[in-house]
Amino acid sequence: MSFMKKSPWIIHYDGSSCNGCDIEVLACLTPLYDIERFGIVNTGNPKHADVFLLTGSVNAQNLPVIRQIYSQMPEPKVVVAVGICANSGGIFRECYNILGGADKAVPVDVYVPGCAARPEAIIDGVVRALDILEEKRRALKEGREDELEDRDSLPLLPGEEEAP
Known part of the structure; x- marks a missing residue:
């Protein structure tokens, strides 16, 4: 760990879900689980966030919102997909308007399984994301930005073209 480091801030976005994971x-x-004991702060501003916590599946309507939140976050950043819907589309996967899990919109670093994901699993996923965030910080500090660019490129959907 470095000598001086800020607390990790999380931004949470709910895609198309049943809200079970959001409740978790x-x-x-809550005081029972107290994720803030790790110094983690929940924010509503993506420009302050280090960790993007996504619940629910991706559809055509929330795809641009998810990508906009992700693009507004400063480097380095990590994405945590919480619950089976964010992992693969879940029970809604076969619906006409569902594109799939979070990895259809943004590159995902940590997948947290469950329907609904238990708070212990969510906290474990966030702690794992903090390790990845530290690794990305080290890569930026050492001038290895090319490693991050390969990892953080946005996935293309059918019919989309790569930006020039």
């Missing part, structure tokens, strides 16, 4: 994310903030 809120449970992480």
